[in-house]
Amino acid sequence: GQQVMQIPQYQHVQEGEDFTTYCNSSTTLSNIQWYKQRPGGHPVFLIQLVKSGEVKKQKRLTFQFGEAKKNSSLHISATQTTDVGTYFCAEVSSGSARQLTFGFGTQLTVLP
């Protein structure tokens, strides 16, 4: 079945440093979604990318969708302690029964 690979699995950064997580798929994706889960919390939707080469920004967060629609990235500039959490990418399954398949996530720790 489909599988979304996400790297790195863990990332520790000093507050103020940048952070990037990458999501790769072996198949072409119709769209990709990103979620954030704080420690002990639940996943919260961040953004959806649909178009090839699409770039979207939310304050310090920049999301990109690859030209071939097989990869995506989330970049956070000048991290803050509030950025701590696990960031998941998720792809919509093909076929009539739509379900989101999540990557394993990147667990971000921001050291003050």
Next chain:
Amino acid sequence: NAGVMQNPRHLVRRRGQEARLRCSPMKGHSHVYWYRQLPEEGLKFMVYLQKENIIDESGMPKERFSAEFPKEGPSILRIQQVVRGDSAAYFCASSRDSGNSPLHFGNGTRLTVT
């Protein structure tokens, strides 16, 4: 505007007992999804339901697990004869339609089997 409501937040069961997890989707949402998350792991899809119908249960273990979403009332995930390996966080999510709408997750039920 109430979000996705899950209860209980924490559930402790002894091996062999039954666990019932409830989920009320967001108002206006008729699509419900259940995911399981083990510590330090990602979210694993279990089942996708619409009112009175199971659309996709490909992620659900064949035995002991069942789910329903009746015409009236919340969606229920039922685990019979629980074992220690069932200990996990179970998240319910809902969406407005079956297209590419984002999922809204509940706070989850943390199941501990002793």
